[in-house]
Structure formats: C-alpha cells, structure tokens
Amino acid sequence: MAETIRDAGFRATKPRLALFSRLTKTSRPMSIQELAQELAGKVDQVTVYRMIDAFKKAGLVREVHLRGVRPKYELTDPRDDHHHIVCTECRKVEDFVGCGAEKMGKEALRQSRSFAAITGHTFDLYGLCKECITK
Amino acid sequence: MAETIRDAGFRATKPRLALFSRLTKTSRPMSIQELAQELAGKVDQVTVYRMIDAFKKAGLVREVHLRGVRPKYELTDPRDDHHHIVCTECRKVEDFVGCGAEKMGKEALRQSRSFAAITGHTFDLYGLCKECITK
DNA sequence: AACTACTTGCAATAAATTTGCAAGTAGTGT
C-alpha cells in the first residue's frame, strides 16, 4: 500500500496511509466529510481535502457524482468499469458492472459535429430497493 | 410561459419569468452562478437558489452533474432523453440522444440482489473535441 | 545523523449556500 502511494509520486506518510487504507475498506464511495469524520484525530480535514485532490490528479481516486449529494470518492481500479445504482428513497448504493458505453460513445461521435474522441463516461442508475418499493 | 409556471404551482412573477426565459434560451446547462450573473440587477442570487430549488422539485428543471464543476441546470423536456458529451480540455458541452439505459437497467436489476425498480439514470460522455484533439 | 523537499495542522480567508424577516406583488374575490 505504501508502495502504491510512492508509485503515484507521494511520500507514504501516516495520514496518507490512513486515508488510503480507509478507502480500501469501503465498498461505497465516501464524501470528504465522511472521511474527515472517520479520520478525526488522525488527519486534519484540510489534509483530507488536499490528499483527495492530489490522489484524484494522480488517478488513484475517482470522483463520483450522484444526484443531490456532494461528491464522493472511491479508489480507482483501472480494469474495473463498475457503476452505481442508487435508491432514491434510502440512498443505498450498490455496484453493477458492464454498460454499453463503448457502443454509445461510437454512436455519440457519429451524431456529433464537433467531437473527435471519447475518453470516459459516467453512468449511474436510480431506482428503488426492495425494501423501499413496498412503502 | 407564464402558463407553464402557473401549471407547476407557482405565481408567474417577473423574476421567475426572467429565469425561465433565460433557461429556454440556452442550449447548455447553466450553473447558479452563471444564471445569477446574467440576471444580476433583475434577480437576486438568493432568489435564483430558491427558484432553481423549487423548479427542480416541481420537475421543471433538471440538475446536471458533470465532472469537476458545480451542478448545472436545464429545463426538463419530458419526452427527451438527451445526454451530454463534454470536452475535458475546453469544457465544451454538446448533446447527444439515445442511450442504452433501459436495457442496462434491466441488466442491472438482474445483477442486483437488493434493487427492485429503475426510475432514472445519468449517462454522460467525456472526450476531446476536434479543436482540442490536435493540441 | 544530518539534510531537504515534501507534508501536515492550525488559523485565517474566501466562497458557496441557507435562513430570517420586513417589504412587495400576483392572483382572487368584491
């Protein structure tokens, strides 16, 4: 883990290890506030902001935008194209894999008169989980 | 236009008409800041916040989240399932239509053990426009 | 063990968003 951080060009400091470690332990993207709160006492909130920003630029971390909430962050896994499905009632988040983005990218380029390449995408679903749908 | 606003349950006041009118004139989603700036003198920024919030709840306006920028807003067109393609260099935004969301929604439900229904989705593409790709 | 550039925490700023409230006005009924 320290290795990963160094490879990304950073020093493997305690705060960085703490943040990175926390991110490896979550299956859901986390907000700055959640991270800062959990790391309180160990890592200053300002440092969380700075680290997330740096990790993001280095590609270690991905920013996830879901409707109606502040941005959340998760570790990047380069070979994994997963997306999120969010319950609009209870805000539960689950992952799903696969999406027709490559195909859609090609289709979009065909439609477009000013774009020349696709480099990324976001795709998230919103719905109701089995618990909330009965209410 | 005043009619649309009334139908949504609001009074057709000057500030509301100004905001709504501005939104009908843009082909790109706009941020609170952009809107407030353009309507400066006519509409207070606080009012823009409040109106956007109310319009959003009423379904007149859709919130659009694109990477790395604050939320933007555009008028909802119920029969139009368009999405955005964003140049990661110059931030240009273009629309494209159609996306495999229905199909993917079904696939996601199949994968999921806790979700029961899909009610919405986001899908946006990032890439380079013809101008920026040559740089 | 010493060195140095990168990091961190704390305090202070700045920016974004929300709230309270008196004054203004659209829509209604007269």
Added chain:
DNA sequence: ACACTACTTGCAAATTTATTGCAAGTAGTT
C-alpha cells in the same frame, strides 16, 4: 378598479464548505 392575503422577493446575516499561508514536522536520501 380596489382590497385582501398568501406567496415571493431582496437584503443582511448566519452557516457551511473549501482554499490559502505559514511555521513545524517528517519521509526518503546522503
């Protein structure tokens, strides 16, 4: 046209969120 009332607005102030400056601390190196 006039008055009435609930909905709206603008302004100021409070909150919340994010950024910056800088002295002190520390990882990685010599």
